Amino acid sequence: MTMRVARWCAMLAAGLLLAPGTGMAQPSPVDAATAQLAQAESDLRSVDRALDGRITPDQRADLRDTATGARGAALAAASQLSQQLALIDARLAQLGPSPAAGEAADIRGERARLTKQRNLLDSAVKRGRLLGVEADQLADEITQSQAEQFGQMISTRVASPVTPAFWSAVLHAAPRDTRRVAMLVAHGADSVAQGRRGALPWAAVLGLAAAVAIMLPGRLAAQRLALRLLIDGAPGHRVRRSANAIWRILVGTLAPLLATGALVAGLRWSGLQPQGWDTLFDALVAAASFAGFAASTTGALLMRHQPTWRVAPIADDVAHHLRPFSWPLAALVAFAILAQAVITATGISGAAVSATQVAEVMLHLALIVGALVAVARLRAARADADADTPARAGLGAASVVAWGMVATALIALLIGYLGFALFVVQLAAWAVILGSAVYLLMAAVDDIAVTVFTRDSPAGRILSRALGVRGTLIDQFGVLLSGVLRVMLAIAALGLLFFPFGAGDGVGSMFGRLATLASGVTVGGIFISPGAILRGLAVLFIGLTLLRAFMRWLEGKFLPATDLDGSGRNSISLVARYVGVALAVIWALASLGIGVERIALLLSALSVGIGFGLQAITSNFVSGLILLAERPIKIGDLVRIGTDEGDVKRISVRSTEIELPDHSTLIVPNSELITKTVHNKTLASPLGRIQIQFSIPIEADADAARDIIASAFAAEEAVLDDPAPAVFIDSIVDGRVFFNCFAHVASPRAAYRTRSQLFTVILRRFREDGIELGTVPQRMELIRTPGDPLPPQTQPPA
Structure with a gap:
């Protein structure tokens, strides 16, 4: 096999070097790639032959490293040859398809040479990828043998130490074991005495x-x-x-x-x-x-x-x-x-x-x-000392x-x-x-x-002054860098946890070896066993634990370092939490052998039931995602829904909690907030508006009333100067002058209190100036039609 590969690589290199144009343009990369493929082939064959015999743990580690290195070399060579293959494909595309007849001889010869080179390169690329697959298979075989050895080690049973048989065997072998140890010590002492030869070993x-x-x-x-x-x-x-x-x-x-x-x-x-x-x-x-x-x-x-x-x-x-x-x-x-x-x-x-x-x-x-x-x-x-502290x-x-x-x-x-x-x-x-x-x-x-990486550190000041980076971005980068490095350390620690015992090279291999310790059955193409179930539960627990640690870091360190408000942080936190739970569940299902395609098939089978039985829940869930994404309502907004008005305290994917003025909580399904009218008083502007309406008799001094209202607005600290207050005469009806007055405060929550204070001042000033407030006096008249008799009390005496 090795000689055949060597001859094949030599033929490929010779064909590419002797070819005009393309072969002479880049001889070194192709030559190096073919030699790299041959070396990877040789290394994999040596690993394969070594696995036929008994190997020690150290040899197993060396063989795994050799297989991994051969895989990387083969794939790198295949990538290099793929680039050369792309060049030849480009030249063939320039020549166009071969006509049925009438093509010049030199063009036909060039096409034949390029086609031959392309076939050789295509075979080399496929061979390199195949070597990568073979290397993965050998590495899996090495890992499997290591798992089997570890399983055999922990599953081997001997006589119990509390039984006489155990110690009888120890005492029976003690004389020979003592002689072996004594021989080792005596041999060492003799070697030391011979090495000294009477001189001081400086x-x-x-x-x-x-x-x-x-x-x-x-x-x-x-x-x-x-x-x-x-x-x-x-x-x-x-x-x-x-x-x-x-x-x-x-x-x-x-x-x-x-x-x-x-x-x-x-x-x-x-x-x-x-x-x-x-x-x-x-x-x-x-x-x-x-x-x-x-x-x-x-x-x-x-x-x-x-x-x-x-x-x-x-x-x-x-x-x-x-x-x-x-x-x-x-x-x-x-x-x-x-x-x-x-x-x-x-x-x-x-x-x-x-x-x-x-x-x-x-x-x-x-x-x-x-x-x-x-x-x-x-x-x-x-x-006992502090019973109240948990x-x-x-x-x-x-x-x-x-x-x-x-x-x-x-x-x-x-x-x-x-x-x-x-x-x-x-x-x-x-x-x-x-x-x-x-x-x-x-x-x-x-x-x-x-x-x-903080805004006040020397590095932060350099980044801020030289590159114009905002201080919050520097703080965020420091927190994010810390989180990434700590996650990498946690993953490395999980991989090293079983490494000294020869039980694994990482978390995935350890979970893979647990399946060899228990037998199970195959149901619907899925292998189910007690070991697989325990593995899935362990993976789910690890996933949820990692999610909890990530959420603690996200909510406690990263989000406070951003410029987001409370509502934005809540939206990111909720989305991250649900995405993390979904990933943990998918990871656990994948560890059981349930792939994504089976999960999609299960969801499609349940879609009909979800559509009918869980329609309201699904609607609220989708509406919650829309609220978190579009944010028409945020945490802290003052909203009115029907006759209820209050502050938004929490937004989840199912419902929204609103705290009413009496400190009770109104729980509104998210679909209600999407499909019905909601009055958000703090969405576009945080300002609150005050409207005061009253009327005075037409005989009263309207200018004086206008000045009283304006002075009351100016004296109230809560009333803003911009937008400026305004006093209007709205209409004159039934002998009365109707006023409509407007002013703005910093928040809609301050409007009711400020309006009450203004009413108090206005009433006192109007009373002092003798301006009457109130409604039009009502008068009832009885109209008698001619010819109708008078009431008894109104008839004249006879």
């Missing part, structure tokens, strides 16, 4: 001295230097705290790494490294580095001796009681790495490996239970999950699933370490982004 001595110098004065000096620089030059208290925490983690991790690296390098340069101890020395460096990372991360989170530099909102008593558990945790991490290295180097029996796993599980359980008991006592003491729900949920993991690991240990029990306790320990590091990194990212 390289080893210098390595030891360097290790001591790095761990003691070097590490302390680095921490003091960082504190001095942060106090003098770091912008803002938040940035100082976050930078100090990150620096402590770096120093706490790099110091053991450099110290053990210097010690091991000194031993190797002195010739004191025993043969076959490479794995042990490498494990020593890894154990020291990882233990330092664990201790420094938890220490930077708790900050027991420096509470003012603490990033997390942790009380002093909590930090004081939890800090002692950091060192046993780091020691357990180092012990696990070194124990695995010793097991690999000595090849001890399976019974001894099981006993080691039992010891690791018991030590982890003791540490976790001790920490949980300490936390429970602190919570109980705090609850406990934090997040801490309680974490405690419940931790106790559940402890119970699961203990049950698995008792029934013989040692691999699963060890995985659970190590996962809990790694989750604590990783969660602490990610929390500190998120805090640092948020502090730096929000501090650097």
Whole structure:
């Protein structure tokens, strides 16, 4: 296969190089692309052959990297050749279709050469894309084999540690295991004695001295230097705290790494490294580095001796009681790495490996239970001291999950699933370490982004003055950058959660492997199993949790940094919430194997029922979307619907809440606001208008009445000068002069109160000036028709 591909690539390159015009124009890209395809083909064949045998986890990772690199190279070569193919297609288009007869010989020859080149390039492009598909298949096969190995590891059952059979096997294999360990130690001692040859190993001595110098004065000096620089030059208290925490983690991790690296390098340069101890020395460096990372991360989170530099909102008593558990945790991490290295180097029996796993599980359980008991006592003491303060729900949920993991690991240990029990306790320990590091990194990212990109920072002033960027846009960019980086950190943390155990390379692969742990049935082309259902629920929970965190960031940080009013923020928040819920549901359905096309088919089947049974709800939902998009009514508007008038307090996708003057709430379906007349008094203008109508007798002084009204308007502070008040004589009817007066106030809500105050002033002034107010006096007359008799009381006496 490889020779055939090589000959084919050589023929393609020769044909393109010998061709006139196009081949000579760009020989290098085509030549490089064909060679790249051949190399990708060779790499994929080597990966395929390696998968036929037994591979180690390290080899599996290398093979995955090789397959991924070959895929990228093949697709890049196919893209490069596609560009050349497009050039040839353009030249063929210029030549036009081949006529039936009468074409010149040179044109016919050119068309034949271009057609041959096009066929070769088209085959190469298709082959490159096919190599990309093959690389994806090989990567999936590698991932599947890794998942199978992990599943086999956690599902293997041995004799229970509480049974005599387990310890009988350990005691039976103990003599041989002891001899293997003794042989390894004796071989190492002999190698060291032969390497010394009576001379002082100066390289080893210098390595030891360097290790001591790095761990003691070097590490302390680095921490003091960082504190001095942060106090003098770091912008803002938040940035100082976050930078100090990150620096402590770096120093706490790099110091053991450099110290053990210097010690091991000194031993190797002195010739004191025993043969076959490479794995042990490498494990020593890894154990020291990882233990330092664990201790420094938890220490930077708790900050027991420096509470003012603490990033997390942790009380002093909590930090004081939890800090002692950091060192046993780091020691357990180092012990696990070194124990695995010793097991690999000595090849001890399976019974001894099981006993080691039992010891690791018991030590982890003791540490976790001790920490949980300490936390429970602190919570109980705090609850007794302050009974009115509710406990934090997040801490309680974490405690419940931790106790559940402890119970699961203990049950698995008792029934013989040692691999699963060890995985659970190590996962809990790694989750604590990783969660602490990610929390500190998120805090640092948020502090730096929000501090650097703000309108008052040096960078913000430069952007504002040099580029004319508005201050609100700079604040928004800082908040948005913080949110994006924190999301990326959260995704990376989810991918790293199971990575040390060989259980996955990300969230998607982990969920994919859960399906191999349970069997199910296929219904309607959809595979349904308990594992799939649990996976869907887990995906939905993760999606809703991410949505809740996103909404908290959107409503608490991003939207307040914008120029939007309360109604605009509410509209964006509601739309984002419903879109997020929809995406979470679609993600959960997709994890169950229900694709978008099946969801569309289900919705089409339900459309008839929705049309008849949920017509009103659908109408209100669509009307709510229209209200949120067009915003004819916003939160805070003063509206009148029929005889009810009030302030809009909340707009949802189903209904709108209006607070009436008596403080009751009127809930109006959104369809009513779209299909019926609504009087919005604050939509076009926030101003309110006052109208005063009255009449005076025609004998009264109209000019004096006009002056009284004008002076009352001028004296009232709530009346605006622009638009100016106006006083009009509307009509003269039945011996009375009718006035119609107008004035404007800052808000329609102030119109009623101001109108009442004006009435009070006008009535008092009219009374003082003797101007009569009121209606036309009514008079009733009885008209007698001639010839009608008079009433008895009106007849003259006889």
